Amino acid sequence: xxxxxREDVLVFVEQKEGxxxxxxxxxxxxxxxxxxxxxxxxIGLVMGEDNAAAVDKVSVxxxxxxxxxxENFKDGNNDALTYGLEKIVEKVNPAAILAGNTPLGRELTAxxxxxxxxxxxxxxxxxxxxxxxxxxxxxxxxxxxxxDIELKTLxxxxxxxxxxxSKPEEKQKAEIVTETVEVPEExxxxxxxxxxxxxxxxxxxxxxxxxxTGGRGMGSKExxxxxxxLADLLGGVVGATRPAIEDxxxxxxxxxxxxxxxxxxxxxxxxxxxxxxxxVTGMTNSGYIVAINKDxxxxxxxxxxxxxxxxxxxxxPVMIEEIKKRKEE
Amino acid sequence: xxxxxxxxxxxxxxxxIYLKPGTEExxxxxxxxxxxxxxxxxxxxxxxxxxxxxxxxTAVSVGPEEARNAIKNSLAVGxxxxxxxxxxxxxxxxxxxxxxxxxxxxxxxxDERGKPFDVIFCGREATDRATGQFGPQLAETLGTGIICxxxxxxQTDEGIRGKQETEEGYHLVESVTPCVVTVNKPPxxxxxxxxxxxxxxxxMKIPVLSAAELEGAEAGEPNVEIIKxxxxxxREAGIKIQEETVEDSAVKAVEMMAEAKVL
Ligand SMILES: Cc1cc2nc3c(=O)[nH]c(=O)nc-3n(C[C@H](O)[C@H](O)[C@H](O)COP(=O)(O)OP(=O)(O)OC[C@H]3O[C@@H](n4cnc5c(N)ncnc54)[C@H](O)[C@@H]3O)c2cc1C
Numbered sequence: 001x002x003x004x005x006r007e008d009v010l011v012f013v014e015q016k017e018g019x020x021x022x023x024x025x026x027x028x029x030x031x032x033x034x035x036x037x038x039x040x041x042x043i044g045l046v047m048g049e050d051n052a053a054a055v056d057k058v059s060v061x062x063x064x065x066x067x068x069x070x071e072n073f074k075d076g077n078n079d080a081l082t083y084g085l086e087k088i089v090e091k092v093n094p095a096a097i098l099a100g101n102t103p104l105g106r107e108l109t110a111x112x113x114x115x116x117x118x119x120x121x122x123x124x125x126x127x128x129x130x131x132x133x134x135x136x137x138x139x140x141x142x143x144x145x146x147x148d149i150e151l152k153t154l155x156x157x158x159x160x161x162x163x164x165x166s167k168p169e170e171k172q173k174a175e176i177v178t179e180t181v182e183v184p185e186e187x188x189x190x191x192x193x194x195x196x197x198x199x200x201x202x203x204x205x206x207x208x209x210x211x212x213t214g215g216r217g218m219g220s221k222e223x224x225x226x227x228x229x230l231a232d233l234l235g236g237v238v239g240a241t242r243p244a245i246e247d248x249x250x251x252x253x254x255x256x257x258x259x260x261x262x263x264x265x266x267x268x269x270x271x272x273x274x275x276x277x278x279x280v281t282g283m284t285n286s287g288y289i290v291a292i293n294k295d296x297x298x299x300x301x302x303x304x305x306x307x308x309x310x311x312x313x314x315x316x317p318v319m320i321e322e323i324k325k326r327k328e329e
Numbered sequence: 330x331x332x333x334x335x336x337x338x339x340x341x342x343x344x345x346i347y348l349k350p351g352t353e354e355x356x357x358x359x360x361x362x363x364x365x366x367x368x369x370x371x372x373x374x375x376x377x378x379x380x381x382x383x384x385x386x387t388a389v390s391v392g393p394e395e396a397r398n399a400i401k402n403s404l405a406v407g408x409x410x411x412x413x414x415x416x417x418x419x420x421x422x423x424x425x426x427x428x429x430x431x432x433x434x435x436x437x438x439x440d441e442r443g444k445p446f447d448v449i450f451c452g453r454e455a456t457d458r459a460t461g462q463f464g465p466q467l468a469e470t471l472g473t474g475i476i477c478x479x480x481x482x483x484q485t486d487e488g489i490r491g492k493q494e495t496e497e498g499y500h501l502v503e504s505v506t507p508c509v510v511t512v513n514k515p516p517x518x519x520x521x522x523x524x525x526x527x528x529x530x531x532x533m534k535i536p537v538l539s540a541a542e543l544e545g546a547e548a549g550e551p552n553v554e555i556i557k558x559x560x561x562x563x564r565e566a567g568i569k570i571q572e573e574t575v576e577d578s579a580v581k582a583v584e585m586m587a588e589a590k591v592l
Contacts, residue, residue, distance in 0.1 A: 016496070076493075076500045079474070103461075103495070107477050110462040114425060114469035119552025122460035135556055140458050141346040145355060148557035152550075189474030190504035193490070198498035234592070246516070253496065258459070259514065267591040277345050284564060288591045290582065296571065305567035305589070308582045310575035318579035326587060 001132050004154050006095035007040025012085060013058050014104055015046065015075065020054040022206070023100030023162040028061045030127045030160060031098050032168050035063075037129060038095040044174075047073045047084050060170045066092075067176060072183045076192035078104065082111045084181045089116070091179070094155045101159035109157055120157040121149055125164040142258055143281035163206050163262055203237060203253045205261040210236025210269075211286070213256055215279075216243040217272020217293060217312055224249040226316045227271055233323055239263070241279050257282035272312045275300030292316065330384035330484065330506075331444065332375050334408060335431055335451040335467070336399045338362040338392055342456040353558040364399045367452025371512035373519040374482060375450045376407025382484045385409045387446070389434055389538075391419055391427050397535055405522035405530035412438065416540040422548035424462045432470040433546035434538050447506040448489060453478050453513045464511035474504040478513040 009031040013024035031042045041063035046054045051067045059065045066088060072080040085108055089097060097112070099105035101123045109120050121136035128135040128148065135148040136158055151157070205211060212234065214227035224244070231238045239261075240254040256263055258278040268286035273279060275291070275298055283289070284303055291304035292315045301307040308315050340346060340360045349356045364372075375386050388408040390396040393415060400411035414434050422430060439445050449471075454461040461477075468475035474488075480499070481492035488506040492499050494513050522530070540546055568585070572578040586592050 076495075076502065078477075103478055106461040107465050107475070110460075110465035111469050111475075113462065113552075114428070114466040117425075117552070119423070119425070120460075120462070121553070122462065133556070138458075139561075141340070141355070142342065142456065142459075144345050144347055144560065146559055146561055147555050148559075150554045150556050151552065152554060153552045190476055190502050190508065192500045193503050194501040195495075196498045196501070199496075242514075267586075276343075278342070284561075288586070288589055289564075289567075290586065296569065301569055302566045303564045304569075306582050306585050307567065307569040308575075308578050309569060309571040310578050314575040315579045315582075318576050319583055322580055322583040323592060326583070326592065 001037070001134070003038050003095045006093050006155060007038045008043050008092055008094045009035045009038065009040060009096045009098065010043050010045055010089065010092055010094040011062065012045050012097070012099040012105065012108065013054060014100060014102055015048045015051070015054045018050060018053050020046070020057040021100060021102065023102060023160065025057065025061060025167040026162070026165045027098040027100055027160045028058070029165040029168050031062070031096070033127060033129065034096050034134070034156070037134075040095060043092060043094070045085070045088055047081055049074045055176060059174045059176060060172070061168050062174055064174050065176045066179055068179050068181050070181070070183075074192070076195060077188070078107055079188045079190060080183045082108055083183050083187045085112060086115055087181045088179065089155070096156040096158070099159050101161050105159040109159055113157060118153045118155065118157050119151045120159070121151060122159050124158045124160045139281070142277045143284075144277060161262060163264060199251050199253050205237055205239060205254070205256065205263050208237040208263065208265050210234045210267045211239045211256070211263055211265045211283075212236055212269045212271065213239030213241065213273060213283070214244055214249070214271050215241040215273030216247070217274075218244065218249065219272070219313070221247070221249040223313060226312070230269065230316055230320055233320060234267070236265070236267070241273055270300055270304070271316060273300050274298050275303065330378065330382050330447045332379060332384060332386045333435060333446040333449045334372060334375050334386055334388045334403065335449065335463070336368045336372070336388055336390040336403060337365045337452075337455050338390065338396050338399050339365045339455050339457040342366060348558065348560055355558065362395060364402060365452050365455045367454060367456070367512060367514075369519040370514055371450040371452050372403050372407060373517065374479070374512050374515055376520075378448075378482050379407065387411070387438065389414055389431060391415070391422070391430050393420075400535050401530050402522065404533050405526045406520060411533070411535045412538050413535055414538045414543070418540045419546070419548050421551065423551045423553060424460060425466055425552065426548040428463055428466040428470050429549065430543065430546045431467060433543040435471065437538065437543055445507050449473070449507065449509045451509070451511055453511040461511070464509055468509035471507070471509065474508040475510070476502045476504055476508060477511045479510050480513050480515045482510065
């Protein structure tokens with residue numbers, strides 16, 4: 001492939017609360033594959049108010065870190081972050097630009113795409129190199145169809161789905177280059193005036209080994225406690241469908257699916273969940289799926305290893321008792 | 330507030346879409362087109378915003394004649410005017426191309442009205458390809474501000490303040506107008522039209538804007554090529570347990586889970 005004198009692969013690693021976001025670190029994995037083709041370096045780019053912790057994490061996973069520190073680049077100031085990324089891209093002249101498929105990753109790549117006239121692959125779940133061809137696998141129609149797409153412009157640009165790639169092996173600490181980018185005032189049109197944290201507990205669905213999800217079929221917030229009890233018993237995390245969140249039985253960071261988290265635990269138990277595509281697309285890569293639904297024709301049974309036809313309020317308590325018994329044995 | 334609303338039609342996302350067996354062709358034969366869910370949320374938010382602060386909503390959509398339905402539906406709910414942006418030359422436009430076409434239409438409409446739109450609403454993503462690129466690219470093309478993923482919006486002295494959903498809570502983001510906003514699922518559902526409002530919408534004219542009327546509107550060369558279309562490996566459905574009593578079913582399920590060593 002003709003890289004047009006470009007060789008490095010630039011990865012924008014997003015920060016949250018002073019740390020590197022996991023999917024940003026994961027993007028360094030496919031970056032390494034691409035750098036193998038171009039013969040260049042993997043450069044991790046960290047932009048923020050205080051980069052120390054993130055730079056530390058990134059520096060052992062790539063060949064060079066560029067750190068741009070300024071209060072302009074605080075979380076949410078996307079106009080400044082877009083400008084900063086554009087300037088660093090000008091400087092590095094990369095062969096490819098990668099980021100995590102987070103709201104910020106999507107916005108930055110979209111805006112840069114317009115500024116530089118670039119196509120991009122969004123929410124990439126696989127990267128294939130076949131001879132001279134680089135193919136990015138992206139889900140369409142909520143994941144029932146996949147496309148392998150080729151990008152026609154350079155630098156290549158993509159965002160990767162959380163959990164789709166593994167971060168590279170740790171190695172020796174890379175060189176850290178500090179850059180400054182002055183953001184002209186006229187670049188800033190919108191500004192974050194307040195950041196509110198509504199969700200205090202840290203829900204880590206993406207790394208959970210066991211997830212117990214309650215859907216609308218749980219019927220009420222009170223009944224939802226059964227889902228929590230079963231999750232606790234199994235050392236797992238509580239998941240939810242969109243209706244369960246809209247009814248305020250559980251906070252929205254528990255959502256599994258297209259507009260929630262894409263998860264792949266060893267065990268997934270779906271209680272009173274119908275199995276809509278938008279939900280199933282988020283959990284179909286689970287190791288073992290158990291579904292409880294009173295409707296024997298519910299689509300969730302099509303993806304379940306074990307389906308129990310019955311009322312959640314009757315089934316879950318018996319399951320809890322049975323599992324307790326086995327644990328005591 | 331003068332509001333512009335961008336609508337896109339997509340295959341009904343409550344239907345599971347697959348390929349025609351043995352082909353790389355997506356089977357859309359029995360799938361009707363609907364307004365993208367996130368655009369319906371944008372319409373509802375725009376309508377509530379208009380009701381709160383006054384103003385007017387103009388709805389536009391790029392697409393074939395059939396996309397007229399999307400606009401008609403919006404006129405029956407909250408939009409005041411609608412335009413269909415349609416031309417065979419626009420058919421293969423990708424997201425970037427579509428944002429350029431809509432930007433050209435917006436400029437044209439602004440020239441005709443003699444004033445700019447204050448806020449341009451669109452959905453956070455379309456449910457078919459879900460790339461979320463359109464809103465930010467439209468803002469870049471127009472040279473306006475952009476706030477993504479709003480679940481609420483209000484007017485300020487200088488422009489707007491939006492509640493932007495984040496993983497842990499929300500940001501309050503202020504922007505000068507004109508500004509593009511993309512809308513996530515707010516805590517309410519879109520309203521339905523009434524028979525009366527539907528009848529009224531049916532009578533309203535929806536002019537067509539074609540390439541000839543839109544200076545600088547070009548679909549452009551797509552920057553992305555689809556090489557292969559296929560379905561992911563399917564999960565096999567397992568066993569469905571329906572014993573005499575629910576208790577028996579539950580006991581059996583736990584047994585199977587224990588055998589599979591997932592407990
Ligand atoms: C753009 C868009 C994005 C979306 N994103 C997501 C997403 O990320 N995640 C998500 O989950 N949804 C999402 N949705 C919503 C999705 O389409 C479905 O509406 C939702 O997943 C259904 O949730 P549910 O299964 O809990 O409810 P329902 O579909 O109402 O199903 C409830 C089920 O419970 C069963 N049931 C009822 N009572 C009992 C009982 N006593 N015992 C046992 N079973 C019982 C019923 O038989 C039924 O199957 C999205 C929708 C749109 C349009």
